[in-house]
Amino acid sequence: MGRALLTENILIPGIRDFDVYRAHGGYVSAEKALKEMTAADVCREVTKSGLRGRGGAGFPTGLKWSFLDRKTERPRYLVCNADESEPGTFKDRYLMEHLPHLLIEGLIISSFALGVRSCYIYVRGEFKYIIGILKRAIDEAYQHNFLGNNILGTGLSLDIFLHPGAGAYICGEETALLESLEGKRGNPRIKPPFPAFKGLYDCPTVVNNVETLAAVVPIIGMGGDAYAAIGVGKSTGTKLISACGNINKPGVYEIDFGLPVEDFIYSEQYCGGIRDGKMLKAVVPGGSSVPVLPAGLMLNTVKGEQRLMTYESMAEGGFETGTMLGSGGFIVFDEDACMVRNTWNFTCFYRHESCGQCSPCREGTAWMEPILKRIELGEGKSKEIDLLVSIAAKIEGNTICPFGDAAAWPVASAIRHFRDEFEFHIDHPEIVKNIEHGSIYKYPVSSIQHPASLR
Amino acid sequence: MRVTIDDITVDVEEGTTILTAARKIGGKIVPPAMCWYSKLKGSGGKCRTCLVKVAQSSAKDPRPMPKLVASCSTPVQDGMVVQNITSPEVLEARKAIVEFLLINHPLDCPVCDQAGECDLQDLSFLHGMVETRSEEPRREFPAIDIGDKIKLNMNRCILCYRCVFTADQITGKRVHGVLYRGDAPEISTYIQNVIDNDFSGNVIDVCPVGALTDRTFRFKSRVWFLNAMDAHRDCTHCGGKVTAWMYGNEIYRITGRKDKYGEVEEFICNECRFEKKNFSDWIIEGPRKISRESVISANHYEKLIKPSIIHPIEGTTEKQE
Known part of the structure; x- marks a missing residue:
């Protein structure tokens, strides 16, 4: 297994509880950010890290944060997009189920960086049991003064609100999510204006995916430069891939960007090859929304180079012979699939x-x-x-x-x-x-x- | 701000949309709009018939926009260059939208009260295909009476949301909306509530198709047999300025005064619209000038000016002329 920045402690029993999470280095990054850094420092580290949105589009997070309208008098909001409903994608569920405090820590750091006092977590309605887990974790964070008024004596205040969705995939689109959060029908808005200027309740808003916000924690912990050193080119750091389909070991894997697709499918560390010794026919590498590729083009690009698990390598060849990394919902089809x-x-x-x-x-x-x-x-x-x-x-x-x-x-x-x-x-x-x-x-x-x- | 649309340059204020700028120029280069309505806040962007190509985003940033944009909701930038009928890509997309809008439309124009003044009819005349490629069964809904004056025929609806915005913004008390999602949504009042409001009749005027029609005019006449007259009366609810659709001295129906883009100048009340059908109720001002392209302008009150076409694309313009 490669480096695990997000999922390092995920298998520790009781990691869902505040005390266990704290004992294993939890909330250290939040303390560091709040006590030793300024908001601008945090933004700079995130920009330096080269972190890209993990929800599917791969938009640089630092750039997205820099668009936020900071001049206005109106409140600013941070919304966590936990409406994960792309067929084949189940990484956020795994993260929230086992490491709810990691998400909360990411939200604290990001809110500090963006000057936000109210956060919303928009959770997919079908994740009923996860809502309970998150609720408990938020309560624990309030008890230990990581949320609420005057966090750790720094004068910073932050509230996190949970909002369950009503079961619509489209509410994972950020403007539809905001509409739904406002209590309206979840129809995407017409852009411009973008949420960075007019988002939730017409106030400047940043919407980030669960995994993106979680990745802010190791970035602050290890520094943006160290994070950017992992990976290839503009795809930096690690990515959770939810592998499913006709493979021996379906599951969520954390990979370093730059891992060859062939290694990911066939190595024992990850998917462990195709089930029943069959041959690989096709792969949908980023959730159902991205183009499907046949095995030949999936393992090697049309130029004959090995295809890697990065945003750029996946897109090599455009739509003719390439695809997209998307949200990391890796669906594998064997030779018998229709x-x-x-x-x-x-x-x-x-x-x-x-x-x-x-x-x-x-x-x-x-x-x-x-x-x-x-x-x-x-x-x-x-x-x-x-x-x-x-x-x-x-x-x-x-x-x-x-x-x-x-x-x-x-x-x-x-x-x-x-x-x-x-x-x-x-x-x-x-x-x-x-x-x-x-x-x-x-x-x-x-x-x-x-x-x-x-x- | 200076914007160029189909090689014609116009100066507009900041915050103007491309469509409004195009309407300032006028003529053939104005993109059609099925869902956008200048008097309804929040409307637009849904039908996608007004898609245009932005060949140059602004003077500062000369890159083209990657996708076609909805001209009704995209604000202009200084130095923007827009292509509408000079771009084959736009015409192709518009043709596609018309095809999408028609695959579930019942095409019952012969018995539709809107025929002759229907935006969808005009649009499909200009951009439609000769035959349908769809073999699927069409979506069907029973016709609903919304109160005793308005008929809702969901089969014809293109889900522009205009009536929802009208009910929301003009009548103050909205009791209807859009139910369901995907390909199954419908405009409905849920329990078929009567829309009980003095201005509810305006949903008929804003409807671009024959989904919402006037029950007091139902099957009375074809619109092109009627003479449109500007008329007014002293009304306690509204401005009382209407168009009376007459046959001889008989008033067949009353509507708002619509401009050439099918938008009413003023919203009118239900009393004027549904109850005042006597010649003596109204002071007739004279014939209404109708400059729309549809069949009602065949009443030749105004000589249609032949529009000039800029760089026509081969094979696309003969039909229009």
């Missing part, structure tokens, strides 16, 4: 979760789903593959929020890389109707691969 069925599954999700506010997304997601269903059930027509490509292209980029892109990319990329599977469904309706048909495709060797070591 990509048509999988794509249909994803579109069902997006159809159900679209907020219905803007027309391309509302109508487009609901149009793609029945077409994919027909193809999967052996009732498709050959022209419908091109129709799907066309619909996806028309949704992409024309919507209010990135949801439209997220709904279009999985379809477009699956057809781009696995068109023969879609064609097979249309040409052989009897076979796809009657047989579990994932394994019957005849693939060129290049698209299904064993790693070099097993070949």
Whole structure:
């Protein structure tokens, strides 16, 4: 296992409790920030660390913080986005379930840096048991004067409020989250104005992912420069990857940026290879919203270089032959998986979760789903593959929020890389109707691969 | 602030949106707007028909914007260069939006009271496809009576939210809103409450399609057979300035006075709209000038000026002329 900055103590029994967390070096970074540093120092360290938003977009956190409108008289808010509902992503849940105090510590440091007196944690409504865990941890932090008035005698005050969501994926989009937090229907807002100027209750607001806020703790502990030394290029530090699918060891792993994808999938430390000794067919590396890649392109870029777990290397080749690291929801498909069925599954999700506010997304997601269903059930027509490509292209980029892109990319990329599977469904309706048909495709060797070591 | 839209430069105040700047220029370069309504705060950005390309963000930052932007909600920057009908990308996107808006639309124009003055009809005439590519069953809802004066036909709704904003901002007491999400949302009053307010009838005027129609005018006449007359009366609730739609001396219906973008000049009260249908109730000022592109302007009160087209793209403009 590589370096563990966030999850180092996660397996210690009772780490959820304040006393155990404190005994293992907890709240040391918060004390350091509050007592020895100024707010500007903290911001500088975060900027130096090169930390990028862990929610999916990978926007530099220091830059995002610098946009916050500090001139205004109005209060400023920090909102923690814990509405993790991307299919394949379960890293924040793991972090909050086991290390609730790490998140609270991150919130204390970040609030200090941003001059915030009220924080909100917007928790996905389905995480009912986590709300209890967080609530208990917040109460403990109040008892030990890490929250409330005059924290540790520094004169700083901070309150954290928990807000459970009502079960909408779209509320993970930051402006929809703010609307929902205000008690309205969770429709994304039209930008500009951006939340840094007009966010929650029309006040300047920063919205950060759980993992981003947690990563602030080790950054303050070890210093921004030391954090930036980990990783490759602009992808610095460590990242939680939630690996699932047809692998031997599904779970949440903390990796250093720059780990080769091949090592991640096949080494015993991490995923431990494909289950039942099968071959790798495809990977969705960043949650369902990012383009799917076939094995050949996943392990090596089109230039022949090894693909690494970094934002840049994943995006190598653009949308033609690349993908995105996204939120780190690493979904692995073996040779028996049916990509048509999988794509249909994803579109069902997006159809159900679209907020219905803007027309391309509302109508487009609901149009793609029945077409994919027909193809999967052996009732498709050959022209419908091109129709799907066309619909996806028309949704992409024309919507209010990135949801439209997220709904279009999985379809477009699956057809781009696995068109023969879609064609097979249309040409052989009897076979796809009657047989579990994932394994019957005849693939060129290049698209299904064993790693070099097993070949 | 100086902004260039389709090679025409105009000076506007800071904070103006691209769409408002384009309307200041006027003519063919004005992007269509289905959901934005200048008198309703918070409207816009939803239908995406007004998407334009920003070829240059500002004088300081000459980079183009990465995506098409909604012109109704994007403020102009000094030195911004915008392309609307001169960009094939924009026209392509607009065509796509029209297709999306129509896949669940019942296309029941022959029996729709809005026909002839429908924004969606005009839009699909300009940008629509000849045939539909969708084979899916269309979304269906039963028609609902919202009170005894307003009919809601959700099948035709494009979810522009204009009526929700109207109810929120004009009537003060909103009892209807949008329910559900994804492809299943509907404008509804939940328990089919009567919208009990003097100004509730304005939701009919703001509706860009035939989803909300006037029950007192239902199936009475086609709009293009009627003469639109400006009329007024002393009203205790509103300004009393309306358009009376007449056939001979008979008043068939009353609406707000709409400008060429389909927006009313003033909101009017329900008494004027629904109850004063006698010729003697009104002082008729004279024919209303209608300069919209739709079929009601066939009443030739105003000679339509042929708009000038700037750098037309091949194959896109013949139909418009």
